[in-house]
Amino acid sequence: MTAIRPARSHPAPLTEMVAGLGLSGPIDSTALIRDITLDSRDAAPGTLWVALPGSRGHGASHAASAVAADVTAILTDEAGAALLAGVDVPVLVSGALRRDMGVVASRVFGHPADRMMTLGVTGTNGKTTTVALLEAALAGAGHTVGTIGTIGFRLAGQELPSARGTVTTPESPDLQALLAVMGERGADAVALEVSSHAMVLERATGMVMDVAGFLNLGRDHLDFHGDMDSYFEAKARLFTAAHTRAAVCWVDDPHGSRIAERARLSGLPVTTVGTGDDVDFRLSGWEPVDPLGGRAVISHDGRDLGITISMPGLHNMVDALMALAMAHTVGVPPEVAVEGLRFAQVPGRMQLLDLPHGAPTVVVDFAHTPQAVAASLDALASSFSNVITVLGCGGDRDREKRPLMGRAAAERSDLLVVTDDNPRTEDAASIRRAMLEGACDARADVVEVPGRKFAIEHALAAASAGSVVAILGKGHERGQQIGHEVLEFDDAVEARRAWGRNLEGHP
Missing domain, CATH: 3.40.1190.10 (Mur-like, catalytic domain)
Known part of the structure; x- marks a missing residue:
């Protein structure tokens, strides 16, 4: 995996790159540093590799590949240094690892x-x-x-x-x-x-x-x-x-x-x-x-x-x-x-889709908080008398906002189609249930349609030429995370396909 890098860096001896940071370890090395990276796959001679602690383990556990790539030095914290004991590469230890990484990164690339x-x-x-x-x-x-x-x-x-x-x-x-x-x-x-x-x-x-x-x-x-x-x-x-x-x-x-x-x-x-x-x-x-x-x-x-x-x-x-x-x-x-x-547009932010043959107005937007859902639908309600909303909530994220989002959408829609967003490792049905709890007392007709593709199709089939269909939550995203896998999915593409299927069924 290769990250974006400039054609020229600003190489300097390691001792200059880390000057004034209060690191422990062999900081007097004159070996030239040309790059800094967190990814052991991008390690190479002249690279300072940074081993950070993470939610699933410590980056230092990947040191073998960085060392095999002949990385020049390693920057880590006390926990990482313990894991790196005996490694035949200079190991520098920081008490403020992320701060020091940012300072060195700026120096490496010439401020x-x-x-x-x-x-x-x-x-x-x-x-x-x-x-x-x-x-x-x-x-x-x-x-x-x-x-x-x-x-x-x-x-x-x-x-x-x-x-x-x-x-x-x-x-x-x-x-x-x-x-x-x-x-x-x-x-x-x-x-x-x-x-x-x-x-x-x-x-x-x-x-x-x-x-x-x-x-x-x-x-x-x-x-x-x-x-x-x-x-x-x-x-x-x-x-x-x-x-x-x-x-x-x-x-x-x-x-x-x-x-x-x-x-x-x-x-x-x-x-x-x-x-x-x-x-x-x-x-x-x-x-x-x-x-x-x-x-x-x-x-x-x-x-x-x-x-x-x-x-x-x-x-x-x-x-x-x-x-x-x-x-x-x-x-x-x-x-x-x-x-x-005057004419600025933003992909996936109140993005108007151009659909043929008497299609309703279709808008794709990234709104994924209660505040954003309310703002987007209030904006559309000022121009359209019939608002149809497709909305889900992401899994493995703030659970308490789900009923709030359901309520915000239901209070501002004529039809709310509750579906899936990025369920990640959670059960998609349980996420939808939480949204439905917030939507149950609002004015909208509310339906639950598992599967985002089918929800978009349902919303378009229910819409008339004067309606607006608001597909909220994913905006510019081109994938849907289900479990640990990211599947190809684009709301705008799916809306165009759904409208095409609708036309085929209604010549």
């Missing part, structure tokens, strides 16, 4: 974030959309923009293929390498999603962003964080001088107000965005625009500016205004950003 503008976005919902809108706003101002996030890695609108499975924020060696690759290929700005996992796991350590934006906080990832307070604190870590030079916060969310106040107290310049009178960028007058867009007024610095976007819903307009305010922080005039935002 790439220092050679471009970097803009980080965090929030429970809207990160992917806001990053895509940032790309549009910055590109409209003449910048060559890279993006890093849930839907992949892109440069100037073109996908960068990677053997790595896409995560919201890559581990620090891959993140720093990606920034270096994008810089080599002409990027002068990179917008990236910064997840709460990334902050806890120090994936963004080793760089200071030019601006960080906070969107919102809703229920999600409590299987990882444990409670909402810990989830909030993970997000809040981004808004310190160690990680960003400026903050932009949506302060209609009370969590955004808290983060804005903390950032000010820490000495960061803060830009506030919201609907109140005392914000730096004020949103007002939002209204839907057919076929699936919206317009509003932005007030800033004593001026009003109209904005139109090609995405439905107030929540997408909020994301657009956040992108505009963040772009303004790095020097893009609002009137230039507005033009860049």
Whole structure:
């Protein structure tokens, strides 16, 4: 497995790469380090291999393949060092392994974030959309923009293929390498999603962003964080001088107000965005625009500016205004950003499918939290009188949000088709039952259809030409995880196939 790597790294002696980190072990080695990796399959001469502890065991247990590949040195923690006793490779031991990995990764790739503008976005919902809108706003101002996030890695609108499975924020060696690759290929700005996992796991350590934006906080990832307070604190870590030079916060969310106040107290310049009178960028007058867009007024610095976007819903307009305010922080005039935002689209985010022959309107969206489901369906209800929703919940994740998602969908739909998402190792039927418990008292007709393919087909068969079918939860994803296997599955593709079968049955 080969990760994305730049054509040139910045090799230096091991002793320089780890200087000042307080490591124990043979840190005075002058052997050159050219790469850093977590994957023993990518180990090679000149590589610093990092052995991390994990949920299924310690990475040090894979040392044999790294040593056989003639790795130059190993960086690990005390537990890893115990497993590596007797290994004929220099072993460096860290008391803050993930932090030190990020610092070394930045050094190996020549501190790439220092050679471009970097803009980080965090929030429970809207990160992917806001990053895509940032790309549009910055590109409209003449910048060559890279993006890093849930839907992949892109440069100037073109996908960068990677053997790595896409995560919201890559581990620090891959993140720093990606920034270096994008810089080599002409990027002068990179917008990236910064997840709460990334902050806890120090994936963004080793760089200071030019601006960080906070969107919102809703229920999600409590299987990882444990409670909402810990989830909030993970997000809040981004808004310190160690990680960003400026903050932009949506302060209609009370969590955004808290983060804005903390950032000010820490000495960061803060830009506030919201609907109140005392914000730096004020949103007002939002209204839907057919076929699936919206317009509003932005007030800033004593001026009003109209904005139109090609995405439905107030929540997408909020994301657009956040992108505009963040772009303004790095020097893009609002009137230039507005033009860049006008026609921006995001794969799998309120994505309108073009189906033939009298098809209903079909939208695919990634909404996978109660807050996001409500926002997406509220947006569609403003333009359609008959809303049909297909929704499931992921397995091996926060169980308590399942009835909440069922309720959010049932309260905003005329027909709710409860089905499967990525059940992973859980029983799919038990996940559906939890959703149905939340949906039972709502206004919608609710049906349970096992098998996502069949649920999409059921929804399309029930729809009339004036209906909207909202297929929620997976968005851009091209696979469905059942057990430990990922099967090929794309909501947009399945909807097109289902409509084709529908036409064959009704000539």
